[in-house]
Amino acid sequence: MTDRVLSWIDERLGLTSIYNIVFDRKVPKVNWWFTLGSATLFLFLIQTITGIFLTVYYVPSPDHAYDSIQYIMNGVAFGWLIRGIHHWGASLMVLSVFIHMLRTFYMGAYKFPREMTWLTGVVLLLATIGMGFTGYLLPWNQRAYWATTVGTEIAGTAPLIGGFIERILRGGSDLSAVTLARFFSVHIWFFPATIALLIGIHLYLVIRMGISSVPKDGD
Amino acid sequence: MTNSNDVQRRDFVKIVLAFLGTIMGAVIGIPAISYLLSPATKVQSKEAWIPAGPMENYPIGTPTLFSYTRSTINGWEKTTNSFGAYIVRSNATDVKVFSNMCTHLSCRVNWKNELSEYICPCHDAHFDVEGKVTAGPPPAPLYAYETKVEEGVLYVHHVEG
Numbered sequence: 001m002t003d004r005v006l007s008w009i010d011e012r013l014g015l016t017s018i019y020n021i022v023f024d025r026k027v028p029k030v031n032w033w034f035t036l037g038s039a040t041l042f043l044f045l046i047q048t049i050t051g052i053f054l055t056v057y058y059v060p061s062p063d064h065a066y067d068s069i070q071y072i073m074n075g076v077a078f079g080w081l082i083r084g085i086h087h088w089g090a091s092l093m094v095l096s097v098f099i100h101m102l103r104t105f106y107m108g109a110y111k112f113p114r115e116m117t118w119l120t121g122v123v124l125l126l127a128t129i130g131m132g133f134t135g136y137l138l139p140w141n142q143r144a145y146w147a148t149t150v151g152t153e154i155a156g157t158a159p160l161i162g163g164f165i166e167r168i169l170r171g172g173s174d175l176s177a178v179t180l181a182r183f184f185s186v187h188i189w190f191f192p193a194t195i196a197l198l199i200g201i202h203l204y205l206v207i208r209m210g211i212s213s214v215p216k217d218g219d
Numbered sequence: 220m221t222n223s224n225d226v227q228r229r230d231f232v233k234i235v236l237a238f239l240g241t242i243m244g245a246v247i248g249i250p251a252i253s254y255l256l257s258p259a260t261k262v263q264s265k266e267a268w269i270p271a272g273p274m275e276n277y278p279i280g281t282p283t284l285f286s287y288t289r290s291t292i293n294g295w296e297k298t299t300n301s302f303g304a305y306i307v308r309s310n311a312t313d314v315k316v317f318s319n320m321c322t323h324l325s326c327r328v329n330w331k332n333e334l335s336e337y338i339c340p341c342h343d344a345h346f347d348v349e350g351k352v353t354a355g356p357p358p359a360p361l362y363a364y365e366t367k368v369e370e371g372v373l374y375v376h377h378v379e380g
Contacts, residue, residue, distance in 0.1 A: 053254060057294065067295035075294065077257040078250035 021207060028213030033107075036100035037206070043093040044195065047131075050086040051188065058138070060184035062177045065140035090132060097128045108219070109212040117205040120198050127195050134187035137180060148183070149175050263291060265379040271306065273371050274314065282307045282330045282337075282348065284319065289377065304364060304375055305330060305337070307348060316375050317350045318362040328361070337361065 010016050057076060059068040072079035101121065104110055110118035137148040152175065156166030171178030269287050277283045282305040290299045303319035319327050319337075326341035336353065337346040344355030351360045365376035 053251065056255065059295070064295050071295045075257075077253035077260075079254060079257075081250055082254055 025207060025210065027211055030211070030214055033099075033103045034211065036096050036103060040093060040096045040100055041199065041203075043089055043096060044199065046089050047086060047093060048192065050082050050089065051192075053082050054086060055188060060138065060181050062140060062180060065138065065180060069139050090135060094128055094132055097125055101125055107212065107215055111212075114205070114209055114212065117202060117209065120202045120205070124195060124198050124202065127191050127198070131187060131191050131195070134183040134191065137183045138187065140180060145175065148179065152179075258294065267377050268367070268374040269377050271304075271316075271373045271375050274308070274368060274373050275371075277306045277308050277314075277373075279308045279310060281332065282317070284330070285316075285375070287375075287377075289379070302377065303327060305361075306373070306375075314366055314368070314373060315349075316364040316366050316373075318364065320362065321357055322352075322359040322361065323355070323357040 054072065057068055057072045057079070059065060069083070072083055074080075104118065104121065133148075133151060137144045152166050152169045155169055156162045158165060167173060169179070170176070171182050267289070271285050271287075277285075285304045285306050286301060287304075288299050288301050290297055292298075305317045305319055307315045307317065309315070317337075319329075321328050321339040321341065321344055323339065323342060323344055326339050328337040328339045328344070328346060330336075331338050334345075335348060337350070338344070339346075339355065339357070342356050344357045345353045346357070346361050347353050349360075350363060367374045367376075
């Protein structure tokens, strides 16, 4: 019965062929360094799920941001766990994205015909770092406040348009409630949407082009 | 024999997978659901015995206003409300405590010594020293708190809602 239901669904959705294309594609003999892309994808999913859970209690307002996180840590069952995973997963994701990029670079995997995969990967790296930068402000403690003060000031040192960029980042001259709100918005909507879209393109290209083999001596 | 052994091995793998899958599902599912349901499991007490100080602090015969505050904490938000109670001692041992909230529309009543009545400023309601309505629109007498005296200290039983 179950088989008949599954084959009825499969006949209409073509899940088996999707499965075959995605998971049963031919790959060269590779090593553990080639797992970092999947590891990063897994971390992105973890960050997405824990992030969605955190928004249940977090309030992006200077009045309540700090207290709402204290509540998540001490008042809500397993809040410490969900925030802890989000916190450490963030660092781990930057790390895995970066090592993934190093592997691609040192093995020359960015060359023809995989230039587009590399380019989308560059934007993904920048977006991941952007996630780290915007997420860092959200706890609204001293470290978050001053790190963002310094970070936005660095943007302000650019010639000619620096001051304008700094005011765009802060939403005004001062680091304020507006800054917190826009960092939150960018952190939970703009960057995740960009990353999800680019991961889709990135994976499509990986499947379409196949992955490169480990370079041999003389390559 | 080889065949039946193969089937057993498959069954073993299935059982192990189901077992591990259940554990993994529980490890992920229980924290996730607890996290969402957590605030609903906490019920705040809406009543308390408020110490109002030694009985001697309150004169016999004259209703005296006693003010106190109650805080409620919901998540990251703390709300403090003020309450007032008139403490009336008729003799050395008997005490009555009335809420100063008018039973009409919850304005605060004031004791007027010259009239020997509580007057509500909103709609000119009058209550006598026992809290009974003598004039005006209120539908019920002033709320009388439960009281107790322990080691000379008067306690007022605060009940919300």
